[in-house]
Amino acid sequence: MNAIWLPEVIVLAGAIGTLAFGLAARRSKAMSDLAMTLALITVVVALLPTVGLIGTVEEGFAGAFRIDGLTLAFHLLILIGTGLVLLIARDGRSDGVPPQYLAEYAALLLFAALGGMLIAAAADLLLLFLGLELLSISSYVLVGLKKTHLGSTEAAMKYVLTGATATAVFAFGMSYAIGLTGTTDVYQIGQTMADAGFMARYGRLLFVAFFFLIVGAFYKLASVPFYMWAPDVYQGAPTAVTAFLATVSKASGMALVVRLFLGSFAWVAWEAQPNVIKNFWSESTPYIAALSALSMIVGNVLALKARDVKRMFAYSSVAHAGYLIIPLAAVNPMMIDQIVFYLLAYLLANVGIFAVIDQVGRDRGSYDLSAFSGLYHRAPLVAWALLLFFLSLAGIPLTMGFFGKLNILLGAVWGGHFVLAGLLVVTSVISYVYYFAVLKQVFMRPGTTERPLAFSFGTATVIALAVLGTLLGSLFPGEVMRTMQQAFDAVQMFGIYQGRL
Amino acid sequence: MTPSELMQYLLFSAMLFVLGLFGALTRRNTVIVLLSIELMLNAANINLVALSRFLPGGAENARLPHPSLAGDFSATLGQTVALFTIAVAAAEVAVGLAALIAFYRLKASPNVDEMDSLKR
Numbered sequence: 001m002n003a004i005w006l007p008e009v010i011v012l013a014g015a016i017g018t019l020a021f022g023l024a025a026r027r028s029k030a031m032s033d034l035a036m037t038l039a040l041i042t043v044v045v046a047l048l049p050t051v052g053l054i055g056t057v058e059e060g061f062a063g064a065f066r067i068d069g070l071t072l073a074f075h076l077l078i079l080i081g082t083g084l085v086l087l088i089a090r091d092g093r094s095d096g097v098p099p100q101y102l103a104e105y106a107a108l109l110l111f112a113a114l115g116g117m118l119i120a121a122a123a124d125l126l127l128l129f130l131g132l133e134l135l136s137i138s139s140y141v142l143v144g145l146k147k148t149h150l151g152s153t154e155a156a157m158k159y160v161l162t163g164a165t166a167t168a169v170f171a172f173g174m175s176y177a178i179g180l181t182g183t184t185d186v187y188q189i190g191q192t193m194a195d196a197g198f199m200a201r202y203g204r205l206l207f208v209a210f211f212f213l214i215v216g217a218f219y220k221l222a223s224v225p226f227y228m229w230a231p232d233v234y235q236g237a238p239t240a241v242t243a244f245l246a247t248v249s250k251a252s253g254m255a256l257v258v259r260l261f262l263g264s265f266a267w268v269a270w271e272a273q274p275n276v277i278k279n280f281w282s283e284s285t286p287y288i289a290a291l292s293a294l295s296m297i298v299g300n301v302l303a304l305k306a307r308d309v310k311r312m313f314a315y316s317s318v319a320h321a322g323y324l325i326i327p328l329a330a331v332n333p334m335m336i337d338q339i340v341f342y343l344l345a346y347l348l349a350n351v352g353i354f355a356v357i358d359q360v361g362r363d364r365g366s367y368d369l370s371a372f373s374g375l376y377h378r379a380p381l382v383a384w385a386l387l388l389f390f391l392s393l394a395g396i397p398l399t400m401g402f403f404g405k406l407n408i409l410l411g412a413v414w415g416g417h418f419v420l421a422g423l424l425v426v427t428s429v430i431s432y433v434y435y436f437a438v439l440k441q442v443f444m445r446p447g448t449t450e451r452p453l454a455f456s457f458g459t460a461t462v463i464a465l466a467v468l469g470t471l472l473g474s475l476f477p478g479e480v481m482r483t484m485q486q487a488f489d490a491v492q493m494f495g496i497y498q499g500r501l
Numbered sequence: 502m503t504p505s506e507l508m509q510y511l512l513f514s515a516m517l518f519v520l521g522l523f524g525a526l527t528r529r530n531t532v533i534v535l536l537s538i539e540l541m542l543n544a545a546n547i548n549l550v551a552l553s554r555f556l557p558g559g560a561e562n563a564r565l566p567h568p569s570l571a572g573d574f575s576a577t578l579g580q581t582v583a584l585f586t587i588a589v590a591a592a593e594v595a596v597g598l599a600a601l602i603a604f605y606r607l608k609a610s611p612n613v614d615e616m617d618s619l620k621r
Contacts, residue, residue, distance in 0.1 A: 167542070
């Protein structure tokens with residue numbers, strides 16, 4: 001048996017180690033820095049067994065813990081995202097986070113990442129719930145880490161209240177699903193639902209359960225109907241934490257939705273009336289399509305009037321959540337590959353942008369659009385990198401983000417969702433307006449100062465890595481996609497239909 | 502407990518959930534909002550415990566005409582999951598109250614509608 005739990009155990013050990021280290025080294029600046037480095041090393045070490053596990057399909061802990069292509073793809077996304085965020089956080093010390101809490105900062109980021117990894121690996125509703133809560137509760141604390149800063153504590157308060165409500169909604173849906181099917185195993189729930197006569201008897205309650213579960217899970221994605229927290233939380237949180245919420249947290253939410261929807265509900269078919277076969281996917285797809293469409297519209301339209309860059313990216317992330325949900329509505333053979341590829345493009349561009357926002361914001365003491373004016377003259381190389389990230393996020397042809405959107409578009413058309421495909425194009429065009437508003441400040445507006453802006457080592461590394469990844473994805477999208485399909489075979493997720501494994 | 506009584510428990514928990522949701526959306530005081538969220542979580546617990554009585558190993562299941570609620574676990578499943586939910590709820594409220602204290606130190610008000618410093 002492979003040590004399928006090794007990545008999680010390493011991250012857990014690293015998180016506890018960092019925490020203990022911080023307790024021992026309290027108020028010693030050099031030691032606190034070391035805690036951040038320790039966390040970074042943990043992430044890199046955890047990446048090794050994750051890569052080593054590629055191709056494995058195995059279950060452990062009585063089927064509650066499952067390693068397959070989907071799990072490993074999301075593990076890699078989460079670990080890479082967390083590593084990059086840690087690099088930003090390491091340099092962003094002066095972002096108002098009290099220096100004596102650096103070790104807790106690092107440890108909480110690791111705990112949150114562990115929660116995301118557990119979500120990706122869980123094939124059990126209870127473990128999914130616990131992973132979700134580990135991620136959520138760690139994020140609440142992370143958002144409020146600047147505890148003498150009004151905006152940060154206020155953001156944390158709002159995040160806790162909305163998040164706890166979403167948790168309660170999720171738990172309520174979970175209680176119906178578990179209570180009616182009598183099992184917590186995601187795949188077993190699907191099988192039980194497919195039993196003859198089950199959906200005819202309990203179908204309505206299970207639809208209620210599904211609705212509540214999906215609404216609770218969409219909270220993590222920050223899509224409609226649970227997006228209201230995003231702008232305030234993104235604005236108030238320390239910038240590195242904002243980057244974490246926008247990338248890692250969203251990827252984990254996507255893993256949750258995919259496992260829940262495709263693992264148990266989507267493929268259930270039943271005989272509603274004699275000779276009328278219905279299936280869950282075609283019954284639920286109008287609602288999911290509506291949520292996706294609303295997310296795209298709401299996110300992109302509200303972003304138009306945002307002046308604060310972090311707030312703008314909150315709305316932009318709502319829009320991107322809408323794009324990411326499209327494959328779930330338009331079921332097609334490559335839906336999971338589309339989601340993972342798009343998440344990768346989104347993660348790279350977003351982390352790079354937040355690294356720049358962090359440095360510029362600390363330099364100017366403001367996250368207003370005008371803080372970016374004249375950046376081209378202050379740091380030309382970074383300005384070009386920023387251009388690449390924005391083009392990728394906006395989906396300008398021949399960038400990684402474009403190929404991600406193209407895949408989703410083709411999938412939507414394949415699945416017969418022409419309205420969603422059209423909305424994807426139209427709202428992407430709307431998004432050019434606010435993305436280019438930032439670029440206009442960077443390249444065309446004279447700044448108040450021409451002083452060169454020095455980027456610290458960690459931030460520069462993040463930007464360089466993000467540029468490298470985005471360029472790779474832009475130049476060889478086909479190769480990246482094919483490699484991904486071979487390494488993380490999405491069909492493994494449905495192993496249940498060939499006798500479970 | 503008969504199936505019709507099960508319906509009463511399910512209706513009760515649904516009412517509790519709706520009451521909690523209403524409280525969470527309308528109340529101004531943060532502590533009461535947190536209390537309302539507890540109500541919603543407890544609605545889930547009541548659901549779990551009531552439904553698990555009717556699972557195959559459950560106390561009431563033997564008396565039901567089949568097909569009954571399916572599944573392969575014992576009647577303690579619901580109670581076990583409820584325990585986890587309670588623990589999670591406690592952790593969530595602990596963080597919520599901590600955030601409230603931090604907020605209260607900066608702006609002496611427990612009211613949700615006065616958390617309005619973040620704009621545009």
